[in-house]
Amino acid sequence: MSCDEWKAFLQDYLAGGLSDTAKSAVERHLSDCVPCFAEVRAHKLVEKHLAEQPVLDVPAGLVDRIVDRAVPRRVSRFRHELLRVAAAFVAAISLGAAAVTYGYTDRLSGAGDRFDSARRSIESSIRGAFGATNLIGRQP
Amino acid sequence: MYAAPDISKETVLRARLGDRAAFRQLVEGLARLTFNLAWRMVYNATDAEDLTQEIFLRLHRNLDKFDPQYPFMPWFRTLATHVCINWKKAQPKAASLDAMEVDPAGAPGDGPRDPSALLQREIEKLPPEYKMVLTYLYFQGLSIADIADAMHIPPGTVKTWLFRAREHLKEKLKPHVATLL
Numbered sequence: 001m002s003c004d005e006w007k008a009f010l011q012d013y014l015a016g017g018l019s020d021t022a023k024s025a026v027e028r029h030l031s032d033c034v035p036c037f038a039e040v041r042a043h044k045l046v047e048k049h050l051a052e053q054p055v056l057d058v059p060a061g062l063v064d065r066i067v068d069r070a071v072p073r074r075v076s077r078f079r080h081e082l083l084r085v086a087a088a089f090v091a092a093i094s095l096g097a098a099a100v101t102y103g104y105t106d107r108l109s110g111a112g113d114r115f116d117s118a119r120r121s122i123e124s125s126i127r128g129a130f131g132a133t134n135l136i137g138r139q140p
Numbered sequence: 141m142y143a144a145p146d147i148s149k150e151t152v153l154r155a156r157l158g159d160r161a162a163f164r165q166l167v168e169g170l171a172r173l174t175f176n177l178a179w180r181m182v183y184n185a186t187d188a189e190d191l192t193q194e195i196f197l198r199l200h201r202n203l204d205k206f207d208p209q210y211p212f213m214p215w216f217r218t219l220a221t222h223v224c225i226n227w228k229k230a231q232p233k234a235a236s237l238d239a240m241e242v243d244p245a246g247a248p249g250d251g252p253r254d255p256s257a258l259l260q261r262e263i264e265k266l267p268p269e270y271k272m273v274l275t276y277l278y279f280q281g282l283s284i285a286d287i288a289d290a291m292h293i294p295p296g297t298v299k300t301w302l303f304r305a306r307e308h309l310k311e312k313l314k315p316h317v318a319t320l321l
Contacts, residue, residue: 011303038314039310039314042310042311042313042314043306043310045255045259045313046259046306046309046310046313047278047306049255049256049259049260049263050263050274050277050278050279051278053180053278053279055142055172055176055279056175056176056179056185056188057172058171058172058175058192059175059185059189062171062175062189062192062193063164063167063168063171065193066167066171066192066193066196066197067160067163067164067167069193069197070163070167070196070197070200071158071160071163071200073160
């Protein structure tokens with residue numbers, strides 16, 4: 001057989017699709033034929049090179065950048081409302097604590113202005129948290 | 141060989157509903173595969189990063205088109221294939237299938253002498269479709285049928301492209317191999 005005829009077998013040989021008998025025949029030919037041997041060797045080098053290309057690690061921060069671009073971070077409406085209620089709660093507790101403290105001090109020292117000033121400041125904070133809603137009444 | 145990641149359908153469906161954590165899980169699971177696929181298309185870390193981002197943005201935009209009756213990975217491969225091939229074609233000087241000939245090899249002294257470096261240079265010059273079939277076969281170990289499915293082409297076309305790509309590389313390498321014998 002000529003090398004061109006062997007070439008048809010070489011494809012199957014490389015793909016591992018030959019019977020043992022045919023495989024032995026091809027290998028006998030390869031041991032005698034430099035061009036066919038070069039063909040098979042080149043083919044195997046190509047496969048080896050392709051199979052051995054490195055598996056690269058994902059660059060640092062790439063996943064974060066992708067997720068941030070695809071699904072921009074935003075505070076949910078529920079979470080936003082929750083934060084407002086929490087802020088109002090903290091402010092109310094502070095107001096209560098201040099009222100007790102300054103009321104006690106006021107009785108001791110008679111400094112009523114300091115209590116009014118603190119009260120106004122805390123009420124202002126609560127209004128900030130609730131927007132325009134006035135939950136604790138108007139200023140005297 | 142890089143095995144396909146195990147992506148649960150539940151994660152995909154949650155991501156589809158806008159669950160940020162689920163989408164993140166999806167990206168984390170697929171990032172290595174996708175980045176390497178992109179890198180094998182462009183052979184440049186910066187472009188591979190951009191291409192990876194583009195694949196995932198397209199995935200996010202198209203999640204509602206995924207039919208949960210079918211497995212996720214083949215659907216994702218098809219999407220990634222389209223993004224990669226279109227991206228590469230949009231770049232200047234992209235090789236075309238028509239221009240791709242199994243041309244006679246250059247002289248052994250022409251270009252890199254190291255067979256591995258020579259092969260790498262030739263792989264980079266292949267048209268995107270050829271790179272894609274080589275990557276699916278040698279990097280992911282997909283069958284011809286799976287490659288055909290991912291690329292929406294007949295199995296015969298996959299075989300032809302594989303043959304032509306390998307033939308081109310082999311012809312480029314042969315003179316160098318002959319000197320090594």
